Amino acid sequence: MSAANHAAATAGAAANATxxxxxxxxxxxxxxxxxxxxxxxxxxxxCFTARRGDITALIGPNGAxxxxxxxxxxxxxxxxxxxxxxxxxxxxxxEELGALTQRGTRRASRGDGVLFLLERMPDYxxxxxxxxxxxxxxxxxxxxxxVLENLLVAQxxxxxxxxxxxxxxxxxxxxxxxxxxxAIDKARYWLERTALSERADDLAGELPYGAQRRLEIARAMxxxxxxxxxxxxxxxxxxxxxAELGRYxxxxxxxHATSILLIExxxxxxxxxxxxxxxxxxxxxxxxxxxDDIRNDPKVIAAYxxxxxxxxxxxxxx
Amino acid sequence: xxxxASAPASRVDIIGALRQAAITALITFGLLLPLIGFNTVQNxxxxxxxxxxxxxxxxxxxxIAAGRFLHAIxxxxxxxxxxxxxxxxxxxxxxxxxxxxxxVVPFAxxxxxxxxxxxxxxxxxxxxVKWVDNFGVQILIYVMLGWGLNIVVGLAGLLDLGYVAFxxxxxxxxxxxxxxxxxxxxxxxxxxxxxxxxxxILLGFPVLRLRGDYLxxxxxxxxxxxxxxxxNWVPVTNGYAGISSIPRPTFFGIPFNASDEGFAARFGLExxxxxxxxxxxxxxxxxxxxxxxxxxRLRRLPIGRAWEALREDEIACRSLGINTTNTKLTAFAMGxxxxxxxxxxxxxxxxFISPESFTFMESAVIVAIVVLGGMGSLLGVAIAxxxxxxxxxxxxxxxxxxxxxxSDFDPTQYRMLLFGFGxxxxxxxxxxxxIATREPSTLLNASRSSRRHEExxxxxxxxxxxxxxx
Numbered sequence: 001m002s003a004a005n006h007a008a009a010t011a012g013a014a015a016n017a018t019x020x021x022x023x024x025x026x027x028x029x030x031x032x033x034x035x036x037x038x039x040x041x042x043x044x045x046x047c048f049t050a051r052r053g054d055i056t057a058l059i060g061p062n063g064a065x066x067x068x069x070x071x072x073x074x075x076x077x078x079x080x081x082x083x084x085x086x087x088x089x090x091x092x093x094x095e096e097l098g099a100l101t102q103r104g105t106r107r108a109s110r111g112d113g114v115l116f117l118l119e120r121m122p123d124y125x126x127x128x129x130x131x132x133x134x135x136x137x138x139x140x141x142x143x144x145x146x147v148l149e150n151l152l153v154a155q156x157x158x159x160x161x162x163x164x165x166x167x168x169x170x171x172x173x174x175x176x177x178x179x180x181x182x183a184i185d186k187a188r189y190w191l192e193r194t195a196l197s198e199r200a201d202d203l204a205g206e207l208p209y210g211a212q213r214r215l216e217i218a219r220a221m222x223x224x225x226x227x228x229x230x231x232x233x234x235x236x237x238x239x240x241x242x243a244e245l246g247r248y249x250x251x252x253x254x255x256h257a258t259s260i261l262l263i264e265x266x267x268x269x270x271x272x273x274x275x276x277x278x279x280x281x282x283x284x285x286x287x288x289x290x291x292d293d294i295r296n297d298p299k300v301i302a303a304y305x306x307x308x309x310x311x312x313x314x315x316x317x318x
Numbered sequence: 319x320x321x322x323a324s325a326p327a328s329r330v331d332i333i334g335a336l337r338q339a340a341i342t343a344l345i346t347f348g349l350l351l352p353l354i355g356f357n358t359v360q361n362x363x364x365x366x367x368x369x370x371x372x373x374x375x376x377x378x379x380x381x382i383a384a385g386r387f388l389h390a391i392x393x394x395x396x397x398x399x400x401x402x403x404x405x406x407x408x409x410x411x412x413x414x415x416x417x418x419x420x421x422v423v424p425f426a427x428x429x430x431x432x433x434x435x436x437x438x439x440x441x442x443x444x445x446x447v448k449w450v451d452n453f454g455v456q457i458l459i460y461v462m463l464g465w466g467l468n469i470v471v472g473l474a475g476l477l478d479l480g481y482v483a484f485x486x487x488x489x490x491x492x493x494x495x496x497x498x499x500x501x502x503x504x505x506x507x508x509x510x511x512x513x514x515x516x517x518x519i520l521l522g523f524p525v526l527r528l529r530g531d532y533l534x535x536x537x538x539x540x541x542x543x544x545x546x547x548x549x550n551w552v553p554v555t556n557g558y559a560g561i562s563s564i565p566r567p568t569f570f571g572i573p574f575n576a577s578d579e580g581f582a583a584r585f586g587l588e589x590x591x592x593x594x595x596x597x598x599x600x601x602x603x604x605x606x607x608x609x610x611x612x613x614x615r616l617r618r619l620p621i622g623r624a625w626e627a628l629r630e631d632e633i634a635c636r637s638l639g640i641n642t643t644n645t646k647l648t649a650f651a652m653g654x655x656x657x658x659x660x661x662x663x664x665x666x667x668x669x670f671i672s673p674e675s676f677t678f679m680e681s682a683v684i685v686a687i688v689v690l691g692g693m694g695s696l697l698g699v700a701i702a703x704x705x706x707x708x709x710x711x712x713x714x715x716x717x718x719x720x721x722x723x724x725s726d727f728d729p730t731q732y733r734m735l736l737f738g739f740g741x742x743x744x745x746x747x748x749x750x751x752x753i754a755t756r757e758p759s760t761l762l763n764a765s766r767s768s769r770r771h772e773e774x775x776x777x778x779x780x781x782x783x784x785x786x787x788x
Contacts, residue, residue, distance in 0.1 A: 074637065127639030134637050142630035145623075146758045152620075153627040154638045159620040176619075180760075188762065200762035223638055 025091035027052040027227055027259045028073070033082030035068050035283075042068040044283040046082070050227070050276070052091075055253055055260040057270045060280035061303055066263045067137060069280070070229050073261075074134045075123035082119065086130050088226040089113035128157050133225035135216045137232050137263075143205030147196055147215060150204050151187035152180075154222035159183055190218040193251070210241045214248070221252065228252065230262040234269045242266060246273040271295065279303065335390035343383035350375055397746070423697060430458075430603055434596045443590045450592070452711045454599045455667065459660055460707045462606040464687040464699040466656030469613060471685065472694035473622065474649035475629025477534040480521070480541025481684050484514040484654035486548060486676035488661020493561040493671055494554070503567040503666050507659060514658025515651040517544075522650035526643055529632070541681050548673040560672025567666045569597055598667050605663060609656050610696050616652075618759045625649050626694075626759075683707075686737070690744050692751025701752055709736065 026049035035043040043065045050056040058066050071077040073084055085097055090113030097115060100108040106120040107129070116130040126132050142150050152159070162179030191197045194214040199207060204215060213233060220228055233249075234242045246269060252258055264270045270277065270291070277294045279287040281303040287294055294300055355375045358366050437449040463485065470478045491510040495501055501509075525536050548555045555561070566574065574581045574594035581597075582589040616622040624645045627635050635642050665671050687706055691698030713729040713736075748754060 076633075076636075123636045124639050124641050127637060128641075136634070136637070140631050140634040140637070142627045142634065144630050144756065145626060146761075148762045149623060149626075149759060152760065153623050153635070153640070156620050156624055156627075156638060156640050160624075163619050163621075184760065184762065191762070197762075201758060219638070 025052060025087070025094060026050060027087060028261065029083075029085045029087075029097075030069075030073070031083045031085075033069070033072060033084065034080050035065070035072055035077060036080045042283050043072070043079075046280070046283070046285055048278045048285060048288060050259060050261050052259050053253060053257070054275040055249060055262065055273055056276045056278065057274035058261065058263045058278050058280065059265070059267075059270055060286075063282075064280040065283040066280055067231060068283075070134065070231055070261075070263065073118060073126075074132055074229060075118060075121055075126035079119050084118040085115060086118055086132060086227060087113065087115045088131065127223055127225075131224060131226045132229060133220035133223045133227070134229040135213075135220050135231055135233065137235070139212050139216050141204040141212055141216060141219070143203065145204060146201050147191070147204050147207070148184070148187055148200045150215060150219050151190060151222050152183055154219045155183045155186065186222060190221055194218045194248070210237055213237065213245075217248070217252075221256070221258070225258055228258050228260045230260065230264075232263055232265060234264055234266045239268075242269050245269070249273055331391060331395075335387050338390050339383045339387035342386040343379050346379050346382045347375070350378055354378060426697075426700070434599050438592065438596075443592045447592050447595050450595045450599050452714075453708060455595070455602055456711060457704055457707045458599070458602040458606050459664060460684065460687060461700050461703040462602065462609050462660045463657060463684045464691065464703050465606065465609045465613060465696060466653050466660065467684050467688050468653075468691075468694065468696065468699050469616075469625070469656070470649050470653035471688050472699075473613075473617070473629065474625040474646065475693075476525075476646065476649060477530065477537070477685075478650075478653070479534045479538040479678075479681050479685060480544070481537075481653070481657060482676045482678070482680040483521075483541040483544035484518055484657035485661040485664070485680070486544055486673075487514045487517050487654075488658030489665040489671050489675070490548065490555060490561070490661075491658070492662035492665045493564045496565045496666075497561065497563070500565075503565070503662070507662050510662035511655045511658040514661065515655040518650040518652075518654025519647050521654075522647040526646060538678065538681070541676075541678060545673050545676050545678075548676070555673075558672060558674075560670060560674070561665075562670045564665050564669050564671065566594065566669055567598070567601065598663075602660075602663055602667075605659055609659075613696060621645070621648060623759060686741065690741070690751055692748075692753040694756055695751065695753040698751055698753030705740070706737070709740075 028050040030046060030048050033043055033046040034041070046065075046069065058069060060066055068077065072079045072082075083101060085094075085100075087093055089109075090111040093108060093110040093113030093115045096108040096110060100115060100117060104120075106117050108115045116126075118126050118130055118132070121130065127134075142153060145153070159176075159179055163176045168176060188197070188200075191200055194211075194217070196207075196211060196215060196218070199211065204212065207215060213236070217228075217230065217233065220230075230249075234245055237245060249260055249262075250273065253260055262274070274291055277287075277289065277291055278285060279294060279297070279300050286299045286303060287297045289297075354371060357369045357371055359369055361367050433454055434446070434450050437446040437454070440446075441449055463481070467478065467481045470476050470481070488510040491513045492503070492506045495506050495509065496503070521537065521540050525533055528536055549557055551557075568574070569581050572581050572584055573579065574591075574597065576589045577583065580589065581587075581593055587593070617626075624635065624640050627638075627640070628642060628645055628649075632642055635645070664675070668675075683706060687702045688699055690706070691700070691702035710730070710733055713733060716729045744752070
């Protein structure tokens, strides 16, 4: 956590030095992304950026291709075409993007800035190296394990390193015990943030639905992400829980130098918490802008015919 | 208890139970008439003669009908009540393991440690060989195999039906290397383990993408491939004939034989085969305990948690940056390594091995032990091994049954029938195995664990954000 904060601080300092790449430099840049399943075009030539420190929302009617975009970013799908670049540390490294694309490798660095081409990485490396974490539309917790264990599994890679790839840990060296204690401290911090401390030793599958949603976000945060991808985090939550979720996400963004990309159907939540909205329909981007622009965009209203349009109107009243 | 509680129910249901029994009797009669009622035998002139066996048929139909009747009036209501109770208790399923378990483990370890002495004092040096070898060593081999497979099936959730292949690799590694290079048991034990682990990784690669039934089928085929290689690669493995005169393990260089250099002579004892058996017993006990200790240790390390997470949800594992390929391969390798140790011990104990010892039946027995014991539970697996293997051995001892069923009655022939019966019973009573509770690898609120169930109700809608920053 502190390392992430530190990285963000130095990134800010470096950004001041290089004038054109301001603090608004993107954390994620998606260029000409296409995904075809046989004859079905799920995403067609999609371009967007997510700025550092923003909550970027990806919305659209059912079947618009939102989850497919997530699966491409997190490495679960190999996109048919296009480039997905993620950067953290010194934003100057964005200048390497063209060279990196030509080179055919997956990683470029300059100073403490690192740039990854996610479409070239297997899913687990996207999280491990490029520090992208995600949650799932239908919650995927380790149901038979306790809440605390769920958060410790999320810290697998640093703990694996500390246990000397199991060998040193099996011998019972104190360095591993220290690493495990700090991992438990981090888990405890996130349990307190999500008000799950009391349930730390209960099975994750026994938590009520809303608590499971919170736990999944806490688990993703335990991987120290620079980009947190949330797939419908407010689905199934009641209005007061949704409001809490909004505050929680703002807190994550403000305190942890984590940018957030989220898919959401609940327009009240989206309009309230996002800094930037991208609207998809049939795999294509139809609008891109601040919540107020999106609300009044005729194309978006047309895409959300019927019930959804009323919800848009509701959002306007508020 | 069952009797008094079912008394009111039986008065109401007795007609229905009789009807069910009658229907069952009819079905049984229809099925068994051709199977049991008629029998063809060859007479002395090689002619086939049709015999009828009406008394046997009637007896079987009566037994099955009576069983159905008893089930309907006694067992079914009892099961229903039990299911109701179970539903009520489900909420506290994660309660810490019963207090009884705390002394079960030390007691079992103590008993295992003094068992040979007990056998020696009760059965004498002659009789003890049978008891230590057939019950002690035989059961402990399967305890170790069960604990090894428990890593693959119980922790990592990869159903491996070809586990005996690694057992065979371990056994043949020891037999071939000891016979051709004259290396000692103590050098070849780790070598056999490493070779088995290597084959575990080799098997792991092609099955990485498979799960569940598909994985089970491929591992089953792998087990058969290894066995067929052992049968057909005659120049190396000697085929069906197997490998004999495998060197036996020595007591740190002192052989167990009747010579002046032998164990008995060195320690001033009268020669008896029981010393070797007792030594083998403690050897396999130590090997099994090493397996258990390592499993307990690994469960608390990141790799063990990753195995269990893999069992729960592979996609979530990948989303958390866990390399599932390596995780699966280490599980396969670790499980195979313990089978390799057990295999080289088996070869050294028998002095003779052949492909007959490594059939699919063995894999099935080991999987059954893990499933019956409760996936992931070391104690449960050990209990299941004692019941399954000890039960088989006990059946050899039941000579008095010959007096009841006639002199050509061999109880061991009914082994599989009893296995099946036991499996059905366990699956009805404890569908998740003998010990189904899983102990968490770490606890945050260890001291508060008893309190937490009362607090459950309050924590359903807590506030999401709290001020403190860690």
